[in-house]
Amino acid sequence: MASRTIHAIYTDDDLLLQAVKQIRDARYHIGEVYTPFPVHGLDKVMGLAPTRLAITSFLYGITGLCVAIWMMNFMMIEDWPRDIGGKPSFTFIQNMPAFVPIMFELTVFFAAHLMVITFYMRSKLWPFRKAENPDFRTTDDHFLVEVDAASHNVDDLTKFLYDTGASEIKLIE
Known part of the structure; x- marks a missing residue:
């Protein structure tokens, strides 16, 4: 099966934190979250291990x-x-x-x-490395959550993400 991800765009950091909690509670896998600034508590909500x-x-x-x-x-x-x-x-x-x-x-x-x-x-930031930011708006004022959709029904996942407050959703194949 091909690798598919869904990019959900959020416009508020508090909305993003609530959405990440809901996505994790629903047992969906979050690949990455792109933010224009550090969001306090996002690492704990995502379940990331403490830094060493x-x-x-x-x-x-x-x-x-x-x-x-x-x-x-x-x-x-x-x-x-x-x-x-x-x-x-x-x-x-x-x-x-x-x-x-x-x-x-x-x-x-x-x-x-x-x-x-x-x-x-x-963080693999080598000199002359091409940026991997999937949406340029995440460097300004939007937040992007990358959700793995390979083993889930895309329509159900899209509806769920809209219910969490996503303003825009894209399917990336």
């Missing part, structure tokens, strides 16, 4: 902190110790107050830059 990006950000920050500690210890203590401003470089611990800004900056640098790269890789 905060965990990866923490791990990237810890990596940056470790790199900063290793880098400063190697450069300032082991490789080429200098007496800068009357502070002798005998041990890392003695000079740690002077190293705190560098450790903080590298922690933020690693977390920020690696999070951007992770986000682009996770």
Whole structure:
């Protein structure tokens, strides 16, 4: 059987949230929801798992902190110790107050830059990639719900989606 989806267009975010609840309660499969801005609570209504990006950000920050500690210890203590401003470089611990800004900056640098790269890789936003937005109005003021219609009666599903408040419905084969 061919893959068929229905695109239901909504004009209000509250109406969209109610429609997604009703669609999920009726056991229809929602492929994707396109919105012009983040809709609070939509991820919970759709039943999406919580994001793990905060965990990866923490791990990237810890990596940056470790790199900063290793880098400063190697450069300032082991490789080429200098007496800068009357502070002798005998041990890392003695000079740690002077190293705190560098450790903080590298922690933020690693977390920020690696999070951007992770986000682009996770969402598959590669450079020069063609946009996959099915309706240009979803970048302005409309909301689109993509419902899988392969194993359902299209007429019943269309009537159901109109009853949820959809202003426009298209069948995509």
